[in-house]
Amino acid sequence: VNNHRTRLPISLAQGKFQLQQKGSFVLIKTDFMLKVLYNWDGHLMVKIPSSYSGKVCGMCGNSNDDPQDDALLPDGTLAQNAVVLGQVWKVLGDHRVCLDSCGGECKRCSWRETAKYNTESYCGLLTQNPGPFRACHDTVHTDIYLKNCISDLCSYEGLHTVLCQALNAYVESCQEEGIVLPDWRTAARCFPFCPANSNHTSCGTACPTTCNDAAVPSDCTSSPCVEGCRCTEGFVLDAGKCIPKSECGCVFGDRLYGLGEEFWGDDGCTKRCVCEKERGKAVCYQTSCRAKEECGVKDGIRGCYPTSYGVCTALGNTHYKSFDGRWFAFQGTCLYQLVGLCKKSTGLVDFQVLVQNGLVDGRSPSFIALVRVKVYGNSITISRNDPNKIT
Structure with missing residues (x-):
């Protein structure tokens, strides 16, 4: 958050937006009902309220219920293809090396690959009727998920973990609509991994107990259930692990810090703090950066960094x-x-x-x-x- 590594959940701007874990997703939610969900594994969803209809732009389109004008350029004309669309909406100032296309000929499925991966042993399981996904077919159409699944398997030569990722993307979209698909993992042989002191559930709470429950939105309990790992009794979720409640750290300035963790309590590096294990509270003292150091943030961590380096x-x-x-x-x-x-x-x-x-x-x-x-x-x-x- 603001280039700082942060534990979830967290509430910012006087509660105007929150970040929390929601199943396999991280959910960013604002007071004007913008929702951004990302599962760290290739599945991203952005939801905007109807008040923004026709008033937004970018690669997601303008949200005016007309798919024919979604590929708009800033000047109002239609992009000739997806590469051109991406080029005009590229964010300048990011100095990392990147490509607007495949950097050559893009991988395409042969008809034999398409036929193979469209069977019920692979992506075709999505459309099987009756099948493990049938309960969601009328709510979330399978067409684009099936197409993406086949394309992904072609790119990764049928790798089973890629199949599970593609099927899981459909399941997550269904769960956003309140539909639970409890049997799909067994049918697809996509067995989940959960950390110690937790177990898998196909319909768990969207707001699990954490070390910072005060930062969880008040309306969280009304959210549809989600698939994921649930901490066993007596344990709470912290930084992707289930730990005893007694091992929770300190909340300081709306942020959660681990026991024994040292951190800066201000943006100017004048207050150094530590989360004391004995009291479970942050204790701070006045200090400052040394000569030839400056306060800044690098790799998500605020600290005193050298203004220059001597090289031998x-x-x-x-x-x-x-x-x-x-x-x-x-x-x-x-x-x-x-x-x-x-x-x-x-x-x-x-x-x-x-x-x-x-x-x-x-x-x-x-x-x-x-x-x-x-x-x-x-x-x-x-x-x-x-x-x-x-x-």
């Missing part, structure tokens, strides 16, 4: 470049300290990086032969003589 290099025939850019050659073959903390200092972790040069044919020094890192009471050795091994 050793390469080739024992050539060295110091942190400040000085080059020199050194051919000694003993074990040497490349860098380490000179004196113990408050707030700085003691460490050492050691290096040893090797000999060619027992005579001429050549290349780095061994690197050893010592930190937090551990010693890690990487040797040129033992490739792909770390001791």
Whole structure:
């Protein structure tokens, strides 16, 4: 949330929107009834209220009950194909390498593959009548799910886990409509995995007990039941695991933190907090970032990060470049300290990086032969003589 790693559930903006676990989905719900559901496994649903009809745009269309004008470009004209549609709605500013198409010829099903995967041993199970999905056929049409299932199996050469993902997408759509399909996993041989202290249910609560029940929407109990893993009696859901209620952490600023977890209590890195195991409450103290550090968020974690990095290099025939850019050659073959903390200092972790040069044919020094890192009471050795091994 805002680039911070966050435990679910959580309520934000004075309760105007919440995030919670709903079966296999994470549900993002706002006070104006926008709902976004994603199952971390390729199934995404976005629901908007009727008040937004004809007033939205993007790859999902405009929600005006007319599918003929869904592929609109920003200028109001129709896109010639899906690639063009994606190109015009691409969000700029994302610097990751990406492709607007397959990057070549897209994989297409042969007629033999289509016929094979359309049988009841594969995707055809969706349309079997009578069959495990029959109760939902009149509510959620199978056409697009069948087509997607066959296409996915062609791409992954009939991999069974892909079949289960495709069938599960249909089941999840049915459950959103309040329809339970209890027997499909047995028929399809798609057996679920649940973490310790939990069991699988085809119709469980949409709002399981968590370590932060106050963040769960008040209307959650009226939601249709969902398939998923249910914690056994005495355990609650936390970070995808079922833990004893006594092991729940601390709620601080509407966010849940684990027992013993340290975190910053403000956006300026002036308040450092820890969730105390003994009291189950967050205790904070005033502090600040050190010199040449700045407060920021990286990989979802707020912290004090260096404003720059010193880089020392050793390469080739024992050539060295110091942190400040000085080059020199050194051919000694003993074990040497490349860098380490000179004196113990408050707030700085003691460490050492050691290096040893090797000999060619027992005579001429050549290349780095061994690197050893010592930190937090551990010693890690990487040797040129033992490739792909770390001791």
